[in-house]
Amino acid sequence: MKLMGLLIFGLLVPAWADESGVNQPDRPAPGLTVNRELMLQMLENSKKHQPRIPLPEPTAKDRENATKSQLGLVNNGLMRRYYLPESWSTAAFPGRSAQTGLVDYAFKTELFWIISRLNNCAYCLGHQEAKLTTAGLTEAQIAALDGDWADADKATRAARKLAVLKTKSPHEPVPDELWQDLRTKFNDDQIGEILLTIGNYNAMNRWTGPLNIPQEEHRNYKSGLGESAKSKASTLLGDSGKAPWTNRRLPDFSTFLKTVQSPATWPVLPIVATAKDSTQPAWRVLVEKQGVLGQARLKSWQGAIAPAESADVAVPALVRGQILWAVARLDNAPHAAAEARAMLHGLGVTDDGLKALEMAESAGRDEKTDAVLKLVRLITINPAWVADDDIQAVRKHFGDRGTAQIVELACIAAAVDRLQP
Numbered sequence: 001m002k003l004m005g006l007l008i009f010g011l012l013v014p015a016w017a018d019e020s021g022v023n024q025p026d027r028p029a030p031g032l033t034v035n036r037e038l039m040l041q042m043l044e045n046s047k048k049h050q051p052r053i054p055l056p057e058p059t060a061k062d063r064e065n066a067t068k069s070q071l072g073l074v075n076n077g078l079m080r081r082y083y084l085p086e087s088w089s090t091a092a093f094p095g096r097s098a099q100t101g102l103v104d105y106a107f108k109t110e111l112f113w114i115i116s117r118l119n120n121c122a123y124c125l126g127h128q129e130a131k132l133t134t135a136g137l138t139e140a141q142i143a144a145l146d147g148d149w150a151d152a153d154k155a156t157r158a159a160r161k162l163a164v165l166k167t168k169s170p171h172e173p174v175p176d177e178l179w180q181d182l183r184t185k186f187n188d189d190q191i192g193e194i195l196l197t198i199g200n201y202n203a204m205n206r207w208t209g210p211l212n213i214p215q216e217e218h219r220n221y222k223s224g225l226g227e228s229a230k231s232k233a234s235t236l237l238g239d240s241g242k243a244p245w246t247n248r249r250l251p252d253f254s255t256f257l258k259t260v261q262s263p264a265t266w267p268v269l270p271i272v273a274t275a276k277d278s279t280q281p282a283w284r285v286l287v288e289k290q291g292v293l294g295q296a297r298l299k300s301w302q303g304a305i306a307p308a309e310s311a312d313v314a315v316p317a318l319v320r321g322q323i324l325w326a327v328a329r330l331d332n333a334p335h336a337a338a339e340a341r342a343m344l345h346g347l348g349v350t351d352d353g354l355k356a357l358e359m360a361e362s363a364g365r366d367e368k369t370d371a372v373l374k375l376v377r378l379i380t381i382n383p384a385w386v387a388d389d390d391i392q393a394v395r396k397h398f399g400d401r402g403t404a405q406i407v408e409l410a411c412i413a414a415a416v417d418r419l420q421p
Contacts, residue, residue, distance in 0.1 A: 030384045032120055032237055036143050036223060037230040039117075043129065043221040046122035049214040051075075052391040053400040056082040070134055075213050076123065076204075083404035085312035087303035088412065089296070101293065102190045103197075106135040107156070111163045111194070112201045113145050117236060118167045120384035121205040126215045139224055147235030155185030159194055164236075166198045166418045171248050171332035174421050179270050188271040192286050195271070196293060199418035203411040206379050210386035210407055248381070250332055253358050257351060259334045260341060266334055267421040281335050283419035297415060304412045305343050314402035318347050320409055322369070323376050325354065327413035330380045336416050368397040372406055379410040 033039040056078050058066070066073035080089075101108065109131050116125040132142050149157050158181035165174060182191050223230050250256070259265055269282040272289075287294035305324060307317050315323075321344040328337035341354065371393035378385045395403040 025378065025385055027385070027387070030120060032234075034233050034237065035231050036146065036225065039125070039146075039234075040221040040223055042122050043126040043215060043219075046126060046215040047217055047219075049122070049212045051079075051214060052210070052212045052388060053079075053083070053395065053404055055079065055214070071127065071130065072218055073216060074127075075216060076127075076208050079211065079213060079404070080207075083401050084408055085303065085310065085405070087306075087310065087312070088300045088405075088408060101193055101197075103186070103193050106132065106137065107159075108194070108197050109135065110137075110145055111159060111198060112204075113142070114160055114163050114236065115167050115198065115201045116205055117146065117234075118164065119202070119205040119209060119382070121209040123208040123213045123215055124201075124205050126219055126221065129221065130219060140229065143225065143229060143232075145236070147237070153185065154181050155183075158182045158184075159186075162194065163198050163201075166195075167202055169248075170202075170414075170418050170420075171250060171330070173267060176270075189289060191271045193290055193293065195419060196287065196290055196297065196415075199415035200293075200297065202418060203415035206383045206411045206414050207407060209383040210375075210379055210391065211404070212388075212391075248330065248332070250329070253355050256329065256332070256334070256337070257354070260337045263335075263338065269419075269421045281338075283335050283416065286419055300412050301416050304409055305339055307343055307346050313405065314398065315405045315409065317343070318349070319369070319372060319406075321347060321349070322373065323406065323409045324413050326373055326376055327380045327410055328417055330377065331414070331417035333417035333420055335420055336413060371397060375406065376410045379407065380414060 033042045055075060058073055058078055062073065062078060109128055113125065113128040113132065116128060129142065133139075144151070145160075149160060152160070158178050162174065162178055162182070165172065165178075179191070182194070186194065251259070263281065266282075269286065272282045272286045284298065287298045290297075303313075304320055307321075309317060313320075321340055324340035325337060325344060328334075328340055341351075344354070371390075375386065375390045375394050378390060391403060391407075394406055398406060
């Protein structure tokens with residue numbers, strides 16, 4: 001098993017060991033819709049998306065439930081119920097969070113809109129358009145989320161900035177002044193909920209986008225704004241018109257491993273008070289204080305990191321551990337990496353096996369693991385870069401259910417990694 005760990009871990013793309021950042025993929029950057037008119041056309045076009053794994057047929061129960069929901073039949077829900085194990089299920093959907101959270105539902109949905117816009121996730125963005133309209137926002141107010149934040153108060157702007165930072169650069173620390181600005185309106189438990197939901201929304205984008213889930217036909221995306229408002233350029237996205245690829249400058253392997261091994265050196269999460277002698281990581285303290293939402297996220301992580309094999313989990317424990325470690329390494333998240341490392345140690349993978357992940361080439365590289373880690377890397381850095389071939393390369397080895405679960409593992413890790421300062 002130790003040799004197997006060394007061989008498999010030699011597959012991820014290099015460029016960590018010399019702190020040179022993460023190389024871009026050898027493909028053109030996806031184009032972004034630069035104004036509202038083009039964005040709404042993208043949402044309309046997303047109804048024609050071809051899912052990269054088959055979309056399940058709705059059951060009679062699904063159709064019955066759709067008649068009772070404002071959103072109607074939801075393709076995302078069909079996919080999640082069909083392909084994912086119950087042990088990974090979460091209650092992180094915004095509709096449910098509205099009933100249990102400490103922070104206003106419409107406010108959190110605005111953050112979801114911003115995150116989905118940055119991740120170029122047409123499916124999620126379309127749903128947030130519908131939910132914000134139902135919540136009473138005008139189209140002009142929704143359009144202003146695209147970077148026109150002058151009328152927002154300090155704490156609201158801070159929450160939006162936090163969403164941008166955690167979406168584009170989760171490997172970087174949150175500036176102290178951002179926490180301070182959030183506290184002008186929100187208490188620590190509310191800030192914890194904001195942080196958790198930002199993680200959850202980034203996770204959801206990384207599921208619906210890479211799987212290319214089609215928008216439901218019954219939704220309508222047409223603008224009622226004037227020509228100048230519809231054609232106003234987004235200031236949220238910047239002026240490149242391309243999906244950003246963040247060349248993350250990460251610590252070298254030895255430095256990262258030392259941090260992983262020493263929880264006392266981890267950055268302090270200022271919204272979570274932990275006793276000095278506590279063995280409970282701050283992120284776990286945070287989620288345990290978040291009621292249903294926190295318990296759901298913790299449940300999904302524990303299901304993903306469980307070393308035991310399960311009949312409803314199509315991804316072997318070793319592959320799950322590799323994914324969780326790889327995402328934590330890219331996100332510079334020692335708290336998640338520590339748990340992934342402990343899991344992999346239990347499976348016989350040594351730290352030398354983890355270090356082999358840094359290698360540019362490995363004679364032991366195999367096509368199956370190469371496909372998994374390439375897909376996970378794309379999902380982690382920017383889900384907008386995932387293409388049909390990336391999913392099909394994994395599907396070839398793991399089938400539909402296994403591929404869906406591999407995507408979700410990267411999503412679970414993305415959410416947990418963002419629960420750090």
